Amino acid sequence: MSADLNLFITEETIEGDSEAVGALADATVAVKDNISTAGIRTTCGSEMLADYVPPYSATVVDRLTAAGATVVGKTNMDEFGMGTTTETSAFGPTRNPADPERVPGGSSGGSAAAVAAGEADIALGSDTGGSVRCPAAFCGVVGIKPTYGLVSRYGLVAYANSLEQIGPIASTVEEAAAALDVIAGHDPNDGTTRDLSEVDGAAPDSSYAAAADGDVDGLTVGVPTELFDGADERVVETVEAAIDDLEARGAETTEISLPSVEHAVQAYYVIAMAEASSNLARFDGVRYGHRSDGDGNWNESFAETREAFGAEVKRRILLGTYALSAGYHDKYYEKAQDARAWVRQDFEDAFADVDVIASPTMPVLPFELGESLDDPLRMYLADANTTPVNLANLPAVSVPAGEADGLPVGLQLVGPKFGEETVIRAASAVEER
Known part of the structure; x- marks a missing residue:
């Protein structure tokens, strides 16, 4: 199965502690191939x-x-996490277990597909603009994007430092939450992680798995019109049915507005590409990674070395470098940061009145293989519902809402900073439908 779907780049085992007891004892985990593993190659799909x-x-x-x-192995992914379909991998595309002629989503497509195919109990992905939630939605599994700073990024090969977080993928909300219990927490090796005992409103001794109790009585769910506009009607119907079911279980729903999200995709891609341009400058053929065999001058060798990047990575480096260049920094990068602040403020205002925000995870059904490769803009716009969460550094869960035409549809639930327990509780209620 794994070979037919191209789930793994490397299939090697790291044994768990045989003395351990608890929720993850004897569990199998697939790890996205941009997360470092000692002695086992880590390719970033490149x-x-x-x-x-x-x-x-x-x-x-x-x-x-x-x-x-x-x-149990390192999973296939879009090259350096840059993609929405797991088709930009240098090791070939991953196929969706729900329909092998369709993509599994990206960039953590191999991780989500491995869980959906039963090749691993849990998987780790990384989410820069939706890369855990998108494949979770397309493959019909659960994906959690934690609050920025809850989970250590030490050992994650950086794409866009201010946006990305490692998150768990599993078949059920409780399993994903149990994995989050294990990986969450302050790490002295990562200065971006937070000590929750010092964060106002956070629950440092919380059990995320215990929060998956399905109790949404009295929960207020905000439904933003902007994240439903333009979505596939089949997706909207499926997600609305899941929200109606939350209401039947005692939750209250209210329509809200997030006007800033209209500009979130543009702001996200300017910031992400700018950070990628800076981060990927380290791949110069001098210290590690591919090195050109050319015997020309340094500039020629540098250029030849970077030919190892795929087309999508080159596109994002070029656009990011342009956005940071003299004369354009203020016009693009600073305006994108202003838009990011607006997105944050919109969410803060919304959470003054609601507990969670619900929307489709992806506004479309899984693409057919090859369908979006010739139209990068279409691929970027598919991230419209997920990128605002990363700009605001908030927690979110994608949980299966049902199917449309036999294909999985995901419901996204977003919470305030360090409000993982609330979104997990709401997601578990959806799962019980």
Whole structure:
């Protein structure tokens, strides 16, 4: 099955602690191939790192294996996390277990597909603009994007530092939440992680798995019209039915407005591409990764080395470099940061009145293989509902809402900062439908 769907780039095992007890004892975990694993190659889905073997493991990997989980392989992904379909991988596209002629979503498509296909109990992905939630929705599984700072990024190969978070994918909300219990927490190796005992309103001793109790009585659910406008009617109908079911279980729903999200995709891609341009400058053929065999001058060797990047990565580096260049920084990058502040404020205002915000995770059904490759703009616009969450650094869950024409549809639930328990509780109620 895994070979037919092209789920893994590398299938090697890291044994979990055999003495461990608890929710993850004897669980199997698939790890996205941009998360470092000591002694096992970590390619980021790119020819640039096709032979790179890290000398250390990411904090999240160490925490999972210490909890008894066994890593079963490194999953396929869009190259350096840049894509929405897992088709930009240098190792070929991953296929969706729900329909092998369709994409699994991206960039963590291999991770979500591995869980959906039963090849792993849990998977780790990384979410920069929806890359855990999108494939979770397309594959019919659960994906959690934590609040920025809840989970260590140490050992994650950076795409856009201010946006991305590692998050768990699983078949059920409780399983995903149990994995989050293990990987969450302050890490001295990552200065962006937060000590929750010092965060106002956070619950440092919370159990995310225990929050998956389905109790939504009295919960207020905000429904933003902007995140439904333009979505496929079949998706809207399925998601609205799931929201109606939350209401039947005791939740209250209210229509809200998030006017800033109209500009979120544009702001997100300017910021993400600018950060990618800076981060990927390190791949110069000098320190690690692919190196040109050319014997010309340094500039020629540098250019030849970077030919190892795929087309989508080159596109984003070029656009990010342009946005940061003299004369354009103020016009594009600073305006994008202003839009990001507006998005944050809109969410803060909304959470003064509601507990969670509900929308379709993806506004479309899974693309057919090859359908979006020749139209990058279409691929970017598909992230319209997920990117605002990353701009605002909030927690969100994608949970299966049902099917449309036999294809999975995801419901996205967004919470205030460090409000993971609330969105997990709401997601578990949806799951019980």
